[in-house]
Amino acid sequence: MKIRILVLSLLIALCVFSAFLFQNIIRHNTFDTSKEYLEDVALLYAGTFKVKINDQLSMLESQARYFSDIDMDDYNTLKKTIMSTKGVGEFKRIAVANSSGMTINYDGKSSGNIIMRDYFKKAMLGRPQVSSSISIDEDGERVLSLAVPIFQSEKVVGVIVGTFSYSVLDDIFSVDTFRGQGYSFLVDKDGLILVGSQSSKRLCFEENWIDFLIKNKALSDSQLSYVLKHISTDRTDYVTYEVFGKSRVMIYTPVFLNDWYVLSVVPAEYINRQQSGILRITILFFVIIGGAIIGFIFMIMTLIKHSQQIERDNVRYAASTESSKLLIFEFDFEHQVIEFTGNSSWLFGRKVKSLPLSNFSLVEKNLHESERDLLTRIKDFVASGETSYASEFRVMADNGEYVWFRLTGTLTRGSDNKPQRFFGNVANVNDQVVHELELKEMAETDLLSGLLNKTFMEKKVSEKIAYDDCIGAMYMIDLDNFKQVNDRIGHSAGDKAICDAAMKLKLVFSEKDFISRLGGDEFCIFLGLKKSIDEEKAKEIILEKAKILGSILLDYYNSEDIQVKVSASIGISLYPKDGKNYKSLFECADSALYYVKKHGKDSFALFDDSKMKKGGESIYGV
Numbered sequence: 001m002k003i004r005i006l007v008l009s010l011l012i013a014l015c016v017f018s019a020f021l022f023q024n025i026i027r028h029n030t031f032d033t034s035k036e037y038l039e040d041v042a043l044l045y046a047g048t049f050k051v052k053i054n055d056q057l058s059m060l061e062s063q064a065r066y067f068s069d070i071d072m073d074d075y076n077t078l079k080k081t082i083m084s085t086k087g088v089g090e091f092k093r094i095a096v097a098n099s100s101g102m103t104i105n106y107d108g109k110s111s112g113n114i115i116m117r118d119y120f121k122k123a124m125l126g127r128p129q130v131s132s133s134i135s136i137d138e139d140g141e142r143v144l145s146l147a148v149p150i151f152q153s154e155k156v157v158g159v160i161v162g163t164f165s166y167s168v169l170d171d172i173f174s175v176d177t178f179r180g181q182g183y184s185f186l187v188d189k190d191g192l193i194l195v196g197s198q199s200s201k202r203l204c205f206e207e208n209w210i211d212f213l214i215k216n217k218a219l220s221d222s223q224l225s226y227v228l229k230h231i232s233t234d235r236t237d238y239v240t241y242e243v244f245g246k247s248r249v250m251i252y253t254p255v256f257l258n259d260w261y262v263l264s265v266v267p268a269e270y271i272n273r274q275q276s277g278i279l280r281i282t283i284l285f286f287v288i289i290g291g292a293i294i295g296f297i298f299m300i301m302t303l304i305k306h307s308q309q310i311e312r313d314n315v316r317y318a319a320s321t322e323s324s325k326l327l328i329f330e331f332d333f334e335h336q337v338i339e340f341t342g343n344s345s346w347l348f349g350r351k352v353k354s355l356p357l358s359n360f361s362l363v364e365k366n367l368h369e370s371e372r373d374l375l376t377r378i379k380d381f382v383a384s385g386e387t388s389y390a391s392e393f394r395v396m397a398d399n400g401e402y403v404w405f406r407l408t409g410t411l412t413r414g415s416d417n418k419p420q421r422f423f424g425n426v427a428n429v430n431d432q433v434v435h436e437l438e439l440k441e442m443a444e445t446d447l448l449s450g451l452l453n454k455t456f457m458e459k460k461v462s463e464k465i466a467y468d469d470c471i472g473a474m475y476m477i478d479l480d481n482f483k484q485v486n487d488r489i490g491h492s493a494g495d496k497a498i499c500d501a502a503m504k505l506k507l508v509f510s511e512k513d514f515i516s517r518l519g520g521d522e523f524c525i526f527l528g529l530k531k532s533i534d535e536e537k538a539k540e541i542i543l544e545k546a547k548i549l550g551s552i553l554l555d556y557y558n559s560e561d562i563q564v565k566v567s568a569s570i571g572i573s574l575y576p577k578d579g580k581n582y583k584s585l586f587e588c589a590d591s592a593l594y595y596v597k598k599h600g601k602d603s604f605a606l607f608d609d610s611k612m613k614k615g616g617e618s619i620y621g622v
Helices: 002-067 075-085 118-123 166-172 209-215 221-232 268-289 292-319 374-384 430-444 454-467 482-489 491-508 535-552 582-598
Strands: 093-098 103-105 142-152 155-165 183-187 193-195 237-243 246-254 261-267 326-332 337-341 354-356 388-396 402-413 419-428 470-480 514-519 522-530 555-559 562-575 604-606
Touching: 002 075, 002 093, 002 142, 002 155, 002 166, 002 183, 002 246, 002 261, 002 388, 002 402, 002 419, 075 093, 075 103, 118 142, 118 155, 142 166, 155 166, 166 193, 209 221, 209 237, 221 237, 221 246, 246 268, 261 268, 374 388, 374 402, 402 430, 454 470, 454 514, 454 522, 454 582, 470 482, 470 491, 470 535, 470 582, 482 491, 482 555, 482 562, 491 514, 491 522, 491 535, 491 555, 522 535, 522 582, 535 562, 535 604, 562 582, 582 604
Parallel strands: 562 604
Antiparallel strands: 093 103, 093 155, 142 155, 183 193, 183 261, 237 246, 246 261, 326 337, 326 419, 337 354, 388 402, 402 419, 470 522, 470 562, 514 522, 555 562
């Protein structure tokens, strides 16, 4: 009997000791798992926020290009150009400022002088900037200002500024985690809360979380010093503190923008409740079935991680503002798998939650043929050591047309600088890109004829002869008697004559050739031929084009009993014989044209340096 009692006592002691030991293991594992998930949430918020900001900066940079060729001190030109930016991106207001800081917004009104603003000063040094502090706009609303420099001839001549409402940023941080118990903030290095403090359900840190913790003696001096040291060196870590009689766990992680941080907080009580619930179940089963309880605990822990993975998906989904136009994804470098949140059917033809990298061909097959190196470009970005990525590509829609999308994301790396995760999104930007292409076409073409204008003609021809091994010819054309059409019949007839000539030029030359209107009744064409064509054959083609031009441009314009004959005088220079750059070709063709005008008009002539003076008197004054 004594032996049985001793054995029973030993068994009871062993069970109690095992239960106590198991309890500590469960508590430790539950806390580590919760902390790991809280860190993931903080990184996700930081990545989503930075992607949002970089996406808006990219939009501003695309708009800044339309100011690269205009007079920044010409109010009317600035006003006309800035008004075309209305509706771009998620900006509340977009304005342009010249080098003196004077602004004009897209309503055509001044937003005041911003020369003393920190983001203006830094943007004038040549880099996109985000304002480092909260400002209040004329509507009394808290805004964040984004500024992008405007370059002309590699010199910064002004800045384009977009104001970004903090209410939009607050939406990113409005999703509570841990069943509504957890929450996140965006703060600066001095502790000032920038975004995420508006929810009445949260424990509000007032305006400055560092001052709040000091005031309530939530951390010891050594703990606070430890946290501030990590923040100053862009470290990610956690701290446990107590305030108002309750303990909380806080993760802090850098955004790598303006020394800002994301804080994610969860009450320790929530973690303890999870621990208590798990412990009651596990201890009960431990007593009943002994050793089988260990396998059951592993199953419980797996369920917890699975539940947190589902919640992580929900956070990503809530960060999306338009589920039909925005697809959130995360790439895990360790497992080489892409996980999607949102509507992925436009990309695959069906909803896909995860995709191994080895199956990326499912994406490539719908890409435009010129963008099928997308995966190679992303791999080059990862190897470059950078952390922010953005590119645009086209995907075939159900109707067979290609739609523009923008891919942006943030790469996180481990302590050994190896890539760990890539958080990003794919957004439908078709309307914006089409709008930008339309603005680009407007900037490059002559409004009346639809041909290239003088500036872009010189640019495109110069690029062609600099990078393409070819031979060719430049044609300078002047419409004879055009002034009589305007004076005797009217300017509407003159406009028709210009449009008729432009249409005929397009019939004679191909899309690979460059056709421009220099102004008035003056046109210029550059015909490019393959280097492999025989010189005599090339000259024959060039002269045959000139004959066709002389014939097709001959026309008559009538009004009642008035008739005006319009013909064409054409001067031709050869590349590279008469010149190896745009200016030389232009001068030679211009001299040949002057020769034709001087000797009876309505004809054509090749430049001949024995008869014509290169760079001689111009009939245009060009």
